[in-house]
Amino acid sequence: MAIATKPRTKRGEQRRAEILAAAEQVFGTKGYSDASVAEITTVARTAQGTLYIYFSGKDEIFTELVREMGRMTRAKVGRAVAGASGRLDAERRGLAAFLRIAAERPALYRIVEEARFVAPEAYRSYFEDFARAYRLHLDEAVAEGGIRPGDNEVRAWALMGMAKTLGERFILWGRETDIDRIVDHAIDMIDHGLRAK
Amino acid sequence: MAIATKPRTKRGEQRRAEILAAAEQVFGTKGYSDASVAEITTVARTAQGTLYIYFSGKDEIFTELVREMGRMTRAKVGRAVAGASGRLDAERRGLAAFLRIAAERPALYRIVEEARFVAPEAYRSYFEDFARAYRLHLDEAVAEGGIRPGDNEVRAWALMGMAKTLGERFILWGRETDIDRIVDHAIDMIDHGLRAK
DNA sequence: AGAAAACATGATCGTTGATTCATGTTTCAC
DNA sequence: GTGAAACATGAATCAACGATCATGTTTTCT
Numbered sequence: 525m526a527i528a529t530k531p532r533t534k535r536g537e538q539r540r541a542e543i544l545a546a547a548e549q550v551f552g553t554k555g556y557s558d559a560s561v562a563e564i565t566t567v568a569r570t571a572q573g574t575l576y577i578y579f580s581g582k583d584e585i586f587t588e589l590v591r592e593m594g595r596m597t598r599a600k601v602g603r604a605v606a607g608a609s610g611r612l613d614a615e616r617r618g619l620a621a622f623l624r625i626a627a628e629r630p631a632l633y634r635i636v637e638e639a640r641f642v643a644p645e646a647y648r649s650y651f652e653d654f655a656r657a658y659r660l661h662l663d664e665a666v667a668e669g670g671i672r673p674g675d676n677e678v679r680a681w682a683l684m685g686m687a688k689t690l691g692e693r694f695i696l697w698g699r700e701t702d703i704d705r706i707v708d709h710a711i712d713m714i715d716h717g718l719r720a721k
Numbered sequence: 722m723a724i725a726t727k728p729r730t731k732r733g734e735q736r737r738a739e740i741l742a743a744a745e746q747v748f749g750t751k752g753y754s755d756a757s758v759a760e761i762t763t764v765a766r767t768a769q770g771t772l773y774i775y776f777s778g779k780d781e782i783f784t785e786l787v788r789e790m791g792r793m794t795r796a797k798v799g800r801a802v803a804g805a806s807g808r809l810d811a812e813r814r815g816l817a818a819f820l821r822i823a824a825e826r827p828a829l830y831r832i833v834e835e836a837r838f839v840a841p842e843a844y845r846s847y848f849e850d851f852a853r854a855y856r857l858h859l860d861e862a863v864a865e866g867g868i869r870p871g872d873n874e875v876r877a878w879a880l881m882g883m884a885k886t887l888g889e890r891f892i893l894w895g896r897e898t899d900i901d902r903i904v905d906h907a908i909d910m911i912d913h914g915l916r917a918k
Numbered sequence: 919a920g921a922a923a924a925c926a927t928g929a930t931c932g933t934t935g936a937t938t939c940a941t942g943t944t945t946c947a948c
Numbered sequence: 949g950t951g952a953a954a955c956a957t958g959a960a961t962c963a964a965c966g967a968t969c970a971t972g973t974t975t976t977c978t
Contacts (some may be wrong), residue, residue, distance in 0.1 A: 679906070679907075682883040686883050688882055
């Protein structure tokens with residue numbers, strides 16, 4: 525696999541973006557191994573060889589999509605959480621933002637999950653980066669008395685796991701349109717726990 | 722792909738089991754597509770053709786492993802939860818049992834997750850069967866006043882998601898040996914929620 | 919013991935699909 | 949406007965691997 529170069533012209537940028545968009549669609553619907561380079565380039569309306577100008581191979585283009593999802597998720601969730609009134613409000617906004625991403629880019633969502641097997645490095649850093657930030661926010665909230673003390677590393681991963689699985693079940697499979705309904709119920713549990721008063 | 726038959730002799734039973742065990746190991750370490758039938762049969766110390774006496778193909782043996790994980794998880798978690806003093810104790814025992822399975826059979830754990838892409842039907846029924854039972858137990862607990870009312874479908878999936886992700890992070894990646902520590906912290910959140918009193 | 923069914927073998931077949939590259943076209947700096 | 953660099957093409961290559969099957973061995977049943 526030869527090394528690929530960054531595009532140096534406007535046309536190049538565009539081609540690369542077209543190929544990425546096509547790859548998102550094809551990987552997202554067929555999965556990594558059923559997706560062929562031939563199909564990706566057909567959808568992108570380019571020749572097969574063109575893909576290798578911008579990417580070193582099938583796996584690199586896949587990994588790049590995982591990175592894109594990482595950037596997007598950090599940006600959107602970060603923005604959503606920015607104006608929150610406290611940690612529990614931030615949890616609500618963050619979860620809602622995440623589920624909205626799943627609804628808008630289901631292909632990208634699946635790609636990240638499949639990355640666990642196709643691009644384990646990229647998968648791990650996606651979640652570890654997210655967890656690191658998550659944990660820090662929880663630590664701050666504990667310090668400020670907004671939430672009860674506890675193990676925030678465990679909490680961060682538990683909360684990410686909830687979000688992932690709710691997305692899979694209600695957005696990807698269930699095509700739930702009322703995201704707020706899911707968020708309300710999940711947040712109620714995160715907020716108060718299950719124990720009867 | 723020809724249809725495969727159930728073994729009719731003791732030797733047959735044993736061979737099939739040997740092949741399944743080899744497949745668990747190979748699929749679990751290399752993943753579905755990097756695992757070759759040749760390697761599975763080498764590990765099982767049989768000829769390649771032998772695999773096709775018991776399984777119709779590479780995908781069927783993989784699916785069978787997902788079913789095995791389903792049976793084992795239902796059995797072990799069911800047994801663990803049986804003597805619980807209430808729903809919250811059942812949550813604790815169930816989560817602990819699940820994480821112990823992840824520690825004992827990490828290959829099987831990975832296989833189930835990869836099934837999402839390799840054998841989606843098997844993957845869905847694994848989790849939907851589990852969710853159905855989970856939800857019923859939560860419904861009962863609400864009826865008996867053991868836990869607060871709420872949407873138990875959302876709760877069941879949220880709780881399964883927590884368990885899955887904690888297993889991945891702390892058992893598969895972190896090789897955490899103190900399972901009870903993880904369980905304690907997670908259950909504390911499930912029990913009381915995050916909100917400061 | 920003998921026959922039939924079940925099981926085991928592994929070399930071969932056939933398909934698939936990622937990657938390459940020689941040739942042609944477009945862009946852009948000067 | 950011109951030349952060099954960048955970009956585009958798609959047919960050909962090549963390795964990998966799942967599945968098969970004709971032949972041989974073992975088990976079971978009476």
